[in-house]
Amino acid sequence: MDKEYLIQKWLADELSAEEFELFEALEGSAFMKGVTSDAAAFKASQFSGARDYQELKTRIQKTETPVKIKKLHWVKPLLRIASVLVVGLALYFIFLYENLTELQSDFGQKISITLPDASSVTMNAITEIAYNEKKWKKNRKIVLEGEAFFDVAKGAQFDVITAAGKVTVLGTEFNVKQRGTYFEVKCFEGSVQVTSNTNDAILHEGDYIRFLDGQVITGKNTAANPSWFNNLSDFQRIPVSEIFEELERQYGIKIILEEVNTSQLFTGAFVHDNLDHALISITEPLDLDYTILQKDKVRIQAREK
Template sequence: MLSNEHMDTLIARDIEGTISGAEKQELAGWLQEDPSNQAYYDALKDTWHLAADAWNEMPEPDTAANWERFSQKIETAAPAPLKVAHRGRSKWLAAAGVAAIIATGITIFFNRSDKNVTLAATTEKQLFTLPDGSKVYLNRNSTLQYNERFAQNNRDITLQGEAFFDVAPNETHPFIVHAGASQTEVLGTSFGIKAYGEEPVRLNVVTGKVAFSNAHRKSDALVLTAGHAATVQADNDPKAETGTDPNFTSWKDDRLVFQHVPLSATFEAMEDYFGITIKVDDPSLANLDYMGTFDQPDVDSMFKVIAASTNVKIVEESKGVYSVRK
């Protein structure tokens, strides 16, 4: 999309000559994707040079400061048709469609000079309400970042960690989550995303519909509806999963559910929920069938119930580290 802040950053660096080789290649690929991308790039570059002429000097190589100056110049100027100097000649962007693209793009581009807002959940999960009315549940050790003008021109956010989103409808500005290698776009729905480090990004849709794609590859988005899940890795297209994990949002709901799953899967869910480590000394124990439901789970209580129903012994070796034996 033209509001992609990452591409705006690459354009700014390219204009100033500070772009790296890898970034240059990424920008070139984006420009080839759609003619409107090239038109957007050309207009910003030409307008930048016109602003530089007004300063009677070429801008120094400080992207943030220069775009701040550029923003102030445009904001104080009287509205007028945009005349663009292009490769030594002048031309008028008369087409209404192109003009609309450029006008919208410049507004979003200037937003980069604004401050970003960062929301963080450290040791406990937290609930936040975004400026557009959307609600975000952040799991512990997770952060969310968005521009302070969020909801005015776009609804782009960046997630590191895990979150559950209850998105307020807005047909004008889609809600876009950038998390790891993924990009998730919605108008109004609820879904969970898990994006930790180099692990695959996982998505679970609870209500509505989302478009899930790899943010670094040219491929069609995977459209998912309520009750469906998918994963994506850095070098691959998104892949739909055959079933959803009932414990995907256990951290938010404070509820763990196991319906005839291997004991190993039970322990994996407990590790995620409690932030502990569970070691199974005997591999034969990992495949034991288990079922049970725990509301407001407590680790000691769960271990007592599991040990009694599966005839295993669970010992705490050190703080937060448990061993499972016959």
């Protein structure tokens, strides 16, 4: 999740509580809020975050000529974008001075990094993280989209922020997975606080919590570390759609489904180093057939009776 995305949502007044925390961590956020509050005496035209954001960037890059503002009917949530010119200057400031560290893993790739405080993060395939290295000592916040394992050095509060919820700790080991509406946290050492839009929970060593399709599931985890550390993805009563998406991420393939009930639940596992074995592990229990069409394309279909 990059800064441009956050700025777009801020302009449209659509930030979630977790996203707002990340916006607050941007070096230029105070400047933006300050200059836009100075424009509160103006009235703004109707605003579309993504469209007007791109227009602003184009205008900033091409010219410094002030933009004329039409006064249309007043909408209270648009106070912060009252003046296109003022917001444009604020965006320009952030583009120049904001410096988030952003990392992304590829298909089938696992990446380990060490943060400025000696905490470590291990990212599963197709995962993105972002954090402010300059402010890290005072503000240990990291944004996650995907799945990662965190070994947190003791110290100030450490927050992992996702689109589905936030995990807060002081010093512990835990795994966070956020893929679309799927949000899962497993605690391997110490304790963590999990905050979502609907629930708050404290997890201790061996606990896990999962949010999916409006359901909240809690349980126990006896493993010493995440299964994907050992090149294995395991699942307990997870919709088949999630299984195939994870298979695509681990092998960099495209799966074509034909007459497959993707809402049925799957319990099992697949390996990350042998595609045939992985496909058999999934398709056999579900009574499905598969065909490897190309190196990066697989068809899966219901088995003929």
